[in-house]
Amino acid sequence: xxxxDIDKSDDYFNTVLxxxxxxxxxxxxxxxxxxxxxxxxxxxxxxHVLQDSVRGxxxxxxxxxxxxxxxNTGSITSFDxxxxxxxxxxATNLNSTPFVAWNWLAANGTASNTDGSITSTVxxxxxxxxxxxxxxxxxxxxxxxxxxxxxxxKMVIIKCRTSTPSWQVWGEGYTRLSLxxxxxxxxxxxxxxxxxxxxxxxxxxxxNGSGSDYIMYCWSEVKAFSKFGQxxxxxxxxxxxxxxxFKTAWVMVKRINSTGxxxxxxxxxxxxxxxxxxxxxxxxxxxxxxxxxxxxxxNGFKFRNSSGDNNASGSTxxxxxxxxxxxxxxxxxxxxxx
Numbered sequence: 001x002x003x004x005d006i007d008k009s010d011d012y013f014n015t016v017l018x019x020x021x022x023x024x025x026x027x028x029x030x031x032x033x034x035x036x037x038x039x040x041x042x043x044x045x046x047x048h049v050l051q052d053s054v055r056g057x058x059x060x061x062x063x064x065x066x067x068x069x070x071x072n073t074g075s076i077t078s079f080d081x082x083x084x085x086x087x088x089x090x091a092t093n094l095n096s097t098p099f100v101a102w103n104w105l106a107a108n109g110t111a112s113n114t115d116g117s118i119t120s121t122v123x124x125x126x127x128x129x130x131x132x133x134x135x136x137x138x139x140x141x142x143x144x145x146x147x148x149x150x151x152x153x154k155m156v157i158i159k160c161r162t163s164t165p166s167w168q169v170w171g172e173g174y175t176r177l178s179l180x181x182x183x184x185x186x187x188x189x190x191x192x193x194x195x196x197x198x199x200x201x202x203x204x205x206x207x208n209g210s211g212s213d214y215i216m217y218c219w220s221e222v223k224a225f226s227k228f229g230q231x232x233x234x235x236x237x238x239x240x241x242x243x244x245x246f247k248t249a250w251v252m253v254k255r256i257n258s259t260g261x262x263x264x265x266x267x268x269x270x271x272x273x274x275x276x277x278x279x280x281x282x283x284x285x286x287x288x289x290x291x292x293x294x295x296x297x298x299n300g301f302k303f304r305n306s307s308g309d310n311n312a313s314g315s316t317x318x319x320x321x322x323x324x325x326x327x328x329x330x331x332x333x334x335x336x337x338x
Contacts, residue, residue: 012104015102016100018099019099023087024086034083035123037050038063043286049089051075060072068163069161105128105130108123111124123148133146141202144197144200146196161214170193171230171320180259230316230318235306255317261281
């Protein structure tokens with residue numbers, strides 16, 4: 001096995017839990033200064049909140065909505081060395097309410113990228129395979145945008161900041177983050193992804209409207225740290241097993257051959273198999289008890305029911321997953337369960 005350059009997965013991705021205080025709240029324990037923070041309350045039906053360092057503090061987009069980007073001065077006001085700070089905005093800090101936040105490290109800074117026909121602003125971490133890309137559409141039929149990863153992105157998620165088309169997702173299939181729709185028309189909307197740029201399918205406003213502003217999140221696959229792929233459900237309580245090559249800390253799945261919601265699990269909210277609670281990325285619904293839906297394992301994940309959202313017999317799903325521990329670190333030392 002080729003060794004990963006990542007010895008501690010939580011130096012690049014980490015889940016934190018916190019309780020809102022309704023005022024100024026310094027969230028710590030992330031282990032790094034995050035560039036993308038994705039927040040969801042667990043017991044109240046507020047929208048998901050996504051904020052990143054490229055767009056800047058207080059700028060919000062919602063994974064479950066098609067809203068334009070908006071500003072709330074009580075949301076995340078700074079990205080700090082071990083986390084971030086939020087004000088009194090209820091969707092990030094309602095008093096006495098439990099929250100979950102998923103955090104990714106990019107570059108803690110930006111650079112202009114001219115690899116594509118559209119100049120982009122990029123914060124890229126080539127070690128962990130994650131970049132945040134801001135660009136303005138030119139309406140072209142085959143425009144390219146540089147992503148800064150130096151490797152082919154396995155997952156690309158785009159949101160228009162200035163109008164209201166749905167979130168766009170290219171993984172092992174094309175679909176939409178804010179909806180439960182099945183796979184889109186790959187023949188028309190297939191995105192060409194290269195080591196330096198992505199090629200936008202055409203000039204429609206979903207991803208390349210002339211003069212419209214966009215944010216794009218890109219992940220390339222890093223062995224023993226991240227995995228992006230596709231699996232087929234078997235409709236059994238002894239369900240489909242997906243091998244990732246690491247102890248799984250976080251996973252999100254979406255059915256693409258039929259309707260199905262995006263489900264998200266992590267190792268911090270209940271944190272033990274048989275009771276891993278999930279939330280829907282495309283819904284403001286509160287956290288739901290897992291029961292026996294999924295086991296997060298030392299080398300992947302395995303489903304334990306036949307829900308159409310994650311394990312219907314013969315159905316096709318895409319997923320993205322991140323590690324708690326890599327199997328083998330950069331020094332060759334096994335990195336299994338702690």
